[in-house]
Amino acid sequence: MGAEDAPLRRDAERNRERILAAAREAYAEAGLDVSMAEIARHAGVGIATLFRRFPTREDLINAVFADRMDAYLTAADTALADPDPWNGFSGYIEAICGMQAADRGFADLLTMTFPSAKALEKQHARAFDAMTQLVDRAKAAGCLRPDFSHQDVAILLMANAGVVAATGHAAPDAWRRLVAYMLQAFAAGEPNPDLPPAPTPAAMYRAMVDLGR
Amino acid sequence: MGAEDAPLRRDAERNRERILAAAREAYAEAGLDVSMAEIARHAGVGIATLFRRFPTREDLINAVFADRMDAYLTAADTALADPDPWNGFSGYIEAICGMQAADRGFADLLTMTFPSAKALEKQHARAFDAMTQLVDRAKAAGCLRPDFSHQDVAILLMANAGVVAATGHAAPDAWRRLVAYMLQAFAAGEPNPDLPPAPTPAAMYRAMVDLGR
DNA sequence: GCACAACTGGAAAGACCTATCCACTTTGGT
């Protein structure tokens, strides 16, 4: 299980890397809806080469963001290792929002779900577990307001994706304002005004599936 | 000045209305990047009819959202008429974010700027003035934190556009959570933690122009 | 240094979009 099938010929492997590099760059710059043709052109390979190596756009996205998803998971583990529940939680939020700001494709990816992409979904699920622990711990310690719901993290990621997509290069630090405001509101303060009800987890899941077209 | 040029023939006027209705519906549902062809089909008119009446996509957007922009302006005036500065400000924020949630096209529109669309830009500018007054009044009254900047309103609109685009029909009230959190953080509370610096107005302007492609 | 499987890029098919053109139809004033 998990074998790499046939090892690629040397020139094929070189082209694969070129494609991944081009895709990484294009996605980071412009988000996940860059065309396959554009990526092939940018990589300097024929369009057929791209499609043979990555038959669907999802396959390519999967390969491009494998390492970024690792970093995403690591961020959750690091946060859980922090002895201070609030530091852990808020540091985590800042870290993942920062990752979104650094890579528009990743920003899109975090708010989407591709039920067909197995490996990616598994990491998504693991990250979700760690995030839930982080939330529960912070709540138990009384740092995080009790009416906080883990859907709020997804909402913040979607909001942040919106800011990042809009401000792009023109105001690359605008997202920090958003996150700072939100973290303040998340903290358990003295007067925590009532919140509208949170969407159900199922509704948020549907929303993320919809985003994947 | 301001004349309607030649009054349209009756059948032409009917088609114009059909086009506007179709465009209004399509934009509300799917945002501003619905194709012209799709709108013509949906309106049941030939593609040529659409292009003759609205030579550019901007012309169409302009016509479709004229009344919505009026409502947008009215919201600011209503808010200024409220004797309570905080009520005025927070009601305004809720109102315009609600308008974004009700119409995805409008959500896109508010975070974009089309320097070429004269009428629309004029209203945009007037709304901006009213909003600035609203902010200044709330700050002077001590309801709004002193380090709030009017760029934060634009950031919130972009964030909200992100949430609305992502949650769509699946979680149509998710935006309310975002807005509630943000308003709490905007209020002048006892412990207002330091914020990262706000983007410059010029940077935000550039961001909005970029969004308009 | 040869042979063959692996790999290549370009061409092509099918969809879709914008924008323009033009032969035909409708409207409205007389």
Added chain:
DNA sequence: ACCAAAGTGGATAGGTCTTTCCAGTTGTGC
């Protein structure tokens, strides 16, 4: 009722994108 002007939709040109196919090229093991 008539007929010019105003308006119509389909056809078309030229662009993009996805996906498949295939004749030619290039590594690699022997």
